[in-house]
Amino acid sequence: MKTLNRMLLRDVREHKAQLIAVSVVLMFGVFSFLATYISYVNINKSAEFYYDEYRFLDYYALANHIDDSTARTLAKEDGVIAAEPRISEEARIDIGETRVSVKVNSLPAGREPYVNQLYYFEGKAPQVGKNQCLVSSTLQEFYQMEIGDEIELIAEGKVTTLQIAGTAASPEYIYEVSGASSLYSVPGDYGVIYLNEDFMQNLFGYPGAYNEVHFLLEPAVAEGTIERIEELLDTSGFVAGIERKDQISNSLLRSEIDQLESMAVLFPLLFMSISAFMLYIMMKRTIQNQRITLGTMKALGLYRKDILLYYMKLGGISGLIGSIFGAVLGTYGGMALNEYYTLYFHIPVMIIDTKPLLIIMAIGGGMGVTLLGSYLAGRTAFALRPAEAMRPASPEAVTGYDYEEKLGRLWHKVPFGWKMVIRNIGRKKFRTAATALGVCFTVIMLLVSMFMGDTTDHLVQKNFHEYQQFDIKANFIAPVSFQDIRPLADIEGVRTIEPVLDMGVKLSFMGEEKDILLSGVRPDTEMVTLRDEKGRILTIPPSGVVMPASYAESMGIGLGDIINLEPYDKRLEEEQVVVVALAEQYMDFSTYADIEYLGRLFDDSQHATGILITADKEHYMSIEDELQDYPYVQSVNNRAEMVAWLESMMGFVDVYMGVMLLISGIIGFAIIFNSTLINIAERKRELASLRVLGYRIKEIKQMLGRENMLVAVLALVPGIYFGYRISILFGETFTNDMYNLVIIISLQSYLITIVSTLFFVWFAGVAVRSRIHNLDMVEVLKDREG
Amino acid sequence: MSHDAIFDIKGVTKVYDMGEVQVHALQGIDLSIERGDLVVVLGASGSGKSTLLNIMGGMDLATQGEIFYQGEDISTYSEAELTEFRRQEVGFVFQFYNLMPALTVRENVELASEIKPDALDVMDVLRQVGLDERTNHFPSQLSGGEQQRVAIARAIAKNPEVLLCDEPTGALDFATGLKILEVIKRIHETSDRTILLITHNKDIAHMADRVIRMRSGKILESYRNEHPKDPSEISW
């Protein structure tokens, strides 16, 4: 079949623009899959590896006073692989002029921690007997600290000068957030430092004792073991036990990785299926345009398999080129995304792998899709009997739609140029459908790539402008009485203050459990505005609670139901409360109640764990500085930081979506370009005949332009509809315990989509114009293949 | 006169079902074609000539009836058997040449010769049709007559038993058409191939061993020419 192969080469050259467009579509399909999937697999693997190698905790317990012998008993418990006590306290440090909230953890005397082993970037553990510390790498990077630099630790009313002995990271802090009362962590705002055990015991007043135990457990017996551990810790003043899945950094990481996974699957799946489908249509049209060639091949007696193989090779070439380029780009893209993720996930042992198997799968998948598409297209074309294939008449012989009858006088009002356009569109159903489908897919891809951004904006609007009205929130190290808070109102720039009581509790209802935050605020609070699902403002009831509607729904809780609240702090009793109202919340989910009611309910005291402040933006910084001077203030966040935090949490989603938007644009254009190209190829004879009749090139261009535009405009409608539906479908996979996403596509996004799609259609038309100019009437009409 | 029939056609009908209308393109054809004859099929446009030729060449299926080719009923053939039949036995020449635009003259012929072991030498065949000088030209660089000669070369290169020509001169002027007919005549004389040639032109019938006239899907008349003329003796 030497001659056939030679013909193939010339066919390839002849159709190169078309085949390149197909390759581009496929290339970006493969690219989007590989890049996201490789980065997802890598990040997941890296986290697992980090956890395994550095022995991330399975469980940890907080208690008031754990002595050495208790710790040793715990280590001998059945199912416990290792139990390591430590002291962990919240404190603040001054780095030069800046005050930063930190977690201070103790290091076991004279050795490395066994559980949550440290990864050293630089330096070494603090020397015993010296005022030295380790700082977390994020803190070190943000403040450009060097080994030997000094920082001031402010704790227990004392200021201690510490020398930096090294920088380290721990699997406990892939996300470095305090988690105690807020998840907010703007870079540089929070960090972790490590001190020697004896140093910390002296400083914080735990002679020979600890307040945390970290465990490695044997997976099989973990359940019963935890109960026994908690019993054993009873005499030590057990406060709370946290399993790995609830550990704050890990649970944030998990939810991010879950999102990444759904993105890594959903978008490429969408893009790949669109690519595959368009590929099939393109091949089908290309082959249909060659019906006479095909008929002659059959008349000559070429075997079915040879003919099918011919078309499979034709399609396969673009498949091969597209897949290989897609794989190369995707591999690099995946690694680049991985690098980028290290800004969000602090995993020092990031494994950045190329995943040959995935690459082979992606190439194989891309090839498979093209080959299958060409095969199917070739098969339908082949089904035509050769005599049929040879007849110049095509299926257009079907009678045209009688516009005159259906539209009556209206039809007469249509200018002649448009009549022809409408007839052409109606007559060539398959061509119209193919063009429309290309436009429709482009719209869908563009919209789906944009909804995340709009949805995040909506979230910010709802959360920070409609729900949370406060500008600054300060969290206290320990509860503070209402009187002690009062002076804070006098800080310059502060407009109003209100106390807030935040408590972590386990909610249970009808056998279901959920960890929630309980917030006590004033009944007449001006700091949060709660609304029901109809948008009506809710007031804080004198007794009972207002729950987030999404939580209530997922747990089957209704108005008037009585729920059980078990504080994390084991010193407090479990209580039952009634659900008085349900509030729509989007993030920072909290169950609200009257602060005085909560105080009475749990421990008969009146105090706050933090304050909410309204202030002018220009005073944010000075207020924050001043707040930091109060000894009971642990951390301070302002609105700008919180929005920044949210945006950074969404940051990698944004970057991802940006890439997806770019890919959608390219694929969309390639599809539309290809469709325009095939249109011209398909109607060479028709156009040549028009030229012979004396039509001007300009008139022909105008006719084609109008046809494409009309089809495109009509296709926008289903495109927008399906784009919206698919966005909602995708959005559901992003909703979790941290966000309640309301899928929004802004008017602006719709406009961008419509304008860019129509621009693509117009530009594709311009790009193929030379083909109309260069149309050789004689040649086209001479060989009947039109 | 040998009575060795290469084709034996019995009661062949062809109905094109167009939904509301049914076109009876062939209405009961009985016909026997003898091996080695040059048969000319005459008839008005729409009389069913092409339909008959296509069915005989395994390009299309009859609605009813039997088509025996060398004793085998090809109307019962599967798609694969029909392909094999076309591949081994039949050469087609079409009114509109149907050359592969992407292949040169030589390659167009090679396309056919490659698929059969007993194919004729490509250059020999091209010499026979007088195109051995233009082997590297593409179809678009040739005149209609030249293209048709390539098409004939392509058809005979396979060394087929039967050559089916559907109005091979239909798109050509007199002189060029004559050249084509001469080529066909020469092929007939130098081999024992059976050739069927469709034409509108009564005069061409003079070169045939046998003439078949069709009208409205039926055979109106069929007779033998005792003294077939040379194309050069024919004028139209």
Ligand SMILES: Nc1ncnc2c1ncn2[C@@H]1O[C@H](COP(=O)(O)OP(=O)(O)OP(=O)(O)O)[C@@H](O)[C@H]1O
């Ligand atoms: N695929 C088809 N579908 C419907 N009708 C067909 C089809 N092919 C042929 N016909 C009809 O069958 C009849 C015979 O057609 P055929 O092509 O055999 O005529 P012909 O004798 O070759 O005419 P011409 O000399 O114009 O080529 C005609 O009426 C034609 O319209």
Ligand SMILES: [Mg+2]
């Ligand atoms: Mg005909």
